[in-house]
Amino acid sequence: MSINRRQFLKIASSGMAAVAVGAAGGYNLFWRDGEAMAATPTLILSMEAALMEMSDKVQLPVWVFQKGGDVPRCPGIAIFSVEGDKIDIKITNNLTVRHAFFIPGVVDSGDILPGQTVTVSFNAPAAGTYMYYDNSNAPMNRVMGLHGPLVVLPRIPFTPYTNPPTSMQNLFNDLGRTSHFPGSPWDPARNWFWFLNSFDPIKNAAAAASPSMSASSFTNGYLSQYFTISGKSGFFSSHDHNIRLSGNVGQPCLVRCMNAGLITHSYHLHGNHAYQLTNSDFDKGTTVVSDNLRMLDAWPLAPLQGKDMLVPFIQPPDIPKSKWPPVQEKFPLDFPMHCHTEPSQTAAGGNYPHGLLTHFIITGPINSADGVVQVTKAEVRLKFGKLSISGVSSQPVGTILEVRAGSGASDTIIGTTTVKSGGTWAFTGRALKTLVNRSLSVTTQGGGPQRLDVRPVMR
Amino acid sequence: MAVIPRDQGHPYDENDPMERIMFLQHGVAEPDSFDLIDRAGIVNPILLPQADGSPQPTDRRVSLLTPDTVAALQATLTPGSAPESYTLPTPDRIATPDRSFARTNVHGLTVPVPYPTKAGALAVEVWGFVDPAGAIAPWFPGTTIRCKEGELVHSTLLPKKGSHTIHHHGIEPTPMNDGVGHATFLVAGGGYTYQWLAPDAGTYFYHCHKNTVLHFELGMYGLLISDPNVPNAPFIDGGPGAVYRGNTIRNYHKEAIWVLDDIDSRWHETVQPQHGVGAGMGGTGVGAEFTTIGQNTGIELHRFEPDFFVVSGVFADPASQPKPNLITNTLVSPVMNRGETLLIRTLNASYTVVTLKFPSQIDPEVIAMDGRTFGRAPFMSYSRPFKLSTQNRQLTFTTANRWDLLIDTSSVPSGTHFVDAEFRHWRTNDLLRTVTMQIVVNS
Incomplete structure (x- = not known):
């Protein structure tokens, strides 16, 4: 999928410092309480030496993947993406021997020599949890700190996986x-x-x-x-x-x-x-x-x-x-x-x-007050120009939900629906505007829970 | 070179009294049950409020209990009374439990071992729990706590030799009834009654959660079983009895209890005697928040190299016949009449990774793990029991895991069947010992 739309990079509090890459950068699916955003087309990482302070203030030498413009962290920053999206990561080795960036079954940079910069490109694999790490001189470089998590979301994140059992x-x-x-x-x-x-x-x-x-x-x-x-x-x-x-x-x-x-x-x-x-x-x-x-x-x-x-x-x-x-x-x-x-x-x-x-x-x-809006199904039928989206919400019956074209809470409203008894909701409408953005958002009228940047299935 | 601070992204404010309390509670100053009563220091002047009125660092109770409850606790104090004369009341106590237990801890007693320890002794000190009203033996593992699903239970700890706790593992009450020293409080001499509902029928255990790394290793644990709410429950250890399989009650004839443990005799005969029960906890030196690596020489609780292997308190002996390390004690290694049903409750109480390997003649059904029964509505309706043959008749489990296995012996040939337990090092994965249990099936 080509990423010509706005692309954002975020430092956030989703359980670790995190960054969204690929098309996922455009939404705050994971981000609690409105965190700061920065825009970049490609994730920039470097391998750095640092000292890591233990709880008793003893400092140990470590090697880490550090995001450009960020401080060193161990593990490295959490990378978030959406299944199928293209991910570009530019990695510079600022250490003194060869290292690598590796996600088994997904991407392998091969040797990155000291001072060298390598860009790896790959499509986000099946939704789930992955580990990126340096697999060279295994396990030493990994255990020294060169590791971090990659999270891939399904296009419709009702569960953390696509087509769960x-x-x-x-x-x-x-x-x-x-x-x-x-x-x-x-x-x-x-x-x-x-x-x-x-x-x-x-x-x-x-x-x-x-x-x-x-x-x-x-x-x-x-x-x-x-x-x-x-x-x-x-x-x-x-x-x-x-x-x-x-x-x-x-x-x-x-x-x-x-x-x-x-x-x-x-x-x-x-x-x-x-x-x-x-x-x-x-x-x-x-x-x-x-x-x-x-x-x-x-x-x-x-x-x-x-x-x-x-x-x-x-x-x-x-x-x-x-x-x-x-x-x-x-x-x-x-x-x-x-x-x-x-x-x-x-x-x-x-x-x-x-x-x-x-x-x-x-x-x-x-x-x-802890209500949640979740999408269970989102589908665009190209032949008929028809959008169907439905889901569940723990908000009171009658709560008005706004369906928007685009990946954010400020995008265009294309229709509204209400939460029915049993906590379900559904919306059917014309699909033209959603086709432009290829993503949808559902927000609560007057503010409240929202589900942003859902990727409908195209038929 | 850049430093990654220990509090990166979430700065620790030493001047915030509540943060300071929580910091000190992580080992340096865990309050005990009497500290929670004596905030104003009528009996214990060390606990007076600070000059600015902010609470003392040990005053954890202000974040555990409501102000009314704190005031009521303070009203119970009498100047001059000994701390051990006070019992911290259980918050939200219900006066009449369905079942009550009492436990005290055993220390200073040794058990014989089949070969010399690291210091060359033929006995090792192990700690444990017993009912103070009962006989002293056996204390390792501690006397089983056995209750019936849904009962309101009061479990009272009357500690000896300093403060201790009981964490009823797998049971999920409020924090003050959860028995974790660093999260709430330690139980001092006056005792404390933990209040909880007997959980979903299944296999649990209990252990001391003070300086757990040492106290659990020294033997402060026992099994805890919640039986289904059926006639004659709770049952006697060893059977007969009944369990859930899915939503259905199944009777069993015998119950084998496999509590797998390992012992590093260094911890028992060097660390504890030479460095005391507080070894490995808190700072060393006045005002110190931490103990350094150098100061911990001789303690080294990160170094665990077991030399003894134990099943339900029975030591494995490489010289045993007809097989090395064979456990023949019938509570561990049952004798069955063909056609009877055997329930095995197994707990990994060691600090090693254990793999159980069943022989090809026996294909146990895994009916529960960690006290949750496969297929049982509502919470386990997303699961179903499975045969161990789906994973090569093996299971690998780590510390605190429990697996409940049901064996219908009508399909097992008569004879003696051996089940191996491989103990592997948590770091190297080296095989440290293979201990064998046996299941004898008579035709």
């Missing part, structure tokens, strides 16, 4: 619409990353001093002293709203769990069990989207494994029903999420719990 479709259909999931459907803006790595200070120092050392020298005797989740540990990951989950009951969220490190971890969530949606192998480049959804309170994550988990944000089920909402105990209800292979809860050999830990915060009971 029946059980998963049923789960997303039920969110916000059945007695066991009161509240709202999944809102794609409710998206977090729990991205793991670990650090052995001796090995990091050795690699920084001798970047061409062999990977086996790096891994032999490797003994982690620090364990990070999305680049932070302990208190710092527990209280960073980009890492800890928060929301009211009835606001389900997606957590993309990824492991760039060398250790098999065991995430344990308190307060809610979570559904395992996928199982990815970021070595082979394969993902299984599950049709048999386990509901777990602990889930393994081996090196280069990924799992997308849906945290339902239900009322914690084992609170006595007559004591909900609690009277003496206060909101927010603050639960931990930690790796249960507990040596990962340490820093510098102790300092429990300054390791792989974050929190899960239930800010309050169901709030009717």
Whole structure:
């Protein structure tokens, strides 16, 4: 798909610093609370050396993918795109030995020599979660910090995947619409990353001093002293709203769990069990989207494994029903999420719990102000010039929705519809204006929830 | 060179009292249940408010409890009374539970081991939990907590040797009833009663969540089982009993409990005795927020190299006959009459990655994981039970995972069938030990 339209790049709070590339740049599908925007046609990355401060203020040498104009981060910036869109990434190696940019099964830059700039172009693969990393001198360069997430959205993001299996479709259909999931459907803006790595200070120092050392020298005797989740540990990951989950009951969220490190971890969530949606192998480049959804309170994550988990944000089920909402105990209800292979809860050999830990915060009971608009179907029939779009909303019956041509809340209104009983809505109209933009938005009249830049199916 | 700060994008404000409380609560100053009562310092003057009226850093309760509740707690104080004479009341307490448990912790006792420890001993200290009204043995793993789905449960911890907690793992009550030290509070001498509903029928466990890395390894855990709400439940460990398979109740004749654990004897005989129960927690030195790598020499809780492997408290012995590391204890390795149904509840309580390998004669059905039954409405209606043969009769699980396996022995040939448990290192994936359980089927 050619990208001649406006193209935006955003720094945002979708669970990590994030950037949208390709046509996805034109909308704020993921971005909570109106974040700043910048425009660029191509994502610019460089490989840089930096020092990473651990929770106890010890600084370790790392190598990172740094976005042009941004500060260094480890993991690198989260890249968002929409299935099928073209992605261009220009990568400069500012380190002293060869490196690479690699997404298994998707793109492989090959060697990028010191000082060299390489542009990789590829079409965003099937909707889901991917890891980009340096696969040269594996696993050393990756474990030194050269890694980050790529998220690909479906054209209609009712679930995180295109054509999900029946059980998963049923789960997303039920969110916000059945007695066991009161509240709202999944809102794609409710998206977090729990991205793991670990650090052995001796090995990091050795690699920084001798970047061409062999990977086996790096891994032999490797003994982690620090364990990070999305680049932070302990208190710092527990209280960073980009890492800890928060929301009211009835606001389900997606957590993309990824492991760039060398250790098999065991995430344990308190307060809610979570559904395992996928199982990815970021070595082979394969993902299984599950049709048999386990509901777990602990889930393994081996090196280069990924799992997308849906945290339902239900009322914690084992609170006595007559004591909900609690009277003496206060909101927010603050639960931990930690790796249960507990040596990962340490820093510098102790300092429990300054390791792989974050929190899960239930800010309050169901709030009717948390409404969501979701699109389940959008179709343009070219022969008849007809647009059909329909979906669900957790807003009150009678709420007026505006259907717009284009990818933003300020685009032209082409019609309105209302939320019916049962939380469904539908709109049928002429398709001419939508054809120009090839995307649609649905907004709430007078302000409120919106679903921007939905890509209709063309028939 | 650019520095990536530890608080990148979300600056930590040391001058914000609530942020400071939360920071210190991560290891340096976890309040105990008495600290939550004694804000004004009538009994404990260390906890007086600061000069500007802002709360002391240990005063976590102002963010846990409503002001009325805090005021009521304070009214219970009597100057001069000993802290251990106070019991923190359970918030939103319901006076009459359907079932009550009490646990205290065991420490200072050793169990024999089949070969020498790293220090050359033939016994190792392990901690555990027991009912204070019952006999002391067995304490490792702790005495099972067994309840019936939907019951209102009061589980009281009466700690010894400092403060501890109970986290009822997989059960999801309010934070104060969740038993996580760094998120809420530790239970001091006066005790505390955790209040929760017995969860969906299934396999759970409980453990101490203070300095969990050490206390869990030292043995402070036990199984927790929620049985279906049927006559005669809760059942006796070992069976007979009943479970859900999907939405249907299935009876089983016997219940095998496989709690897989590993022990690094260094942690038990060096770290804990030489560095105390607080080893690995908080800063070292006056006002220190952290302990350095150098100061942690001799503690090193990131270094876990197990030398003993245990199933439900039974130590595997490489010299055992007829197979090395064979566990024959009948609670672990049942003897079945052909045609009977066996339920296996398995928990990985180790810090290694464990793979269970079943022989070709046995194809267990996986009916539940982590206390959630496949196919059971409403929350598990997006799933269905599956045969282990769909994944090569193997399952791999990590710390805290539970799998419930149902075996109909009518299709199993008579004889002795071995199930191997491979313990692999969390970092290297090296095979550390293969422990074998057996299922004997008599015709």
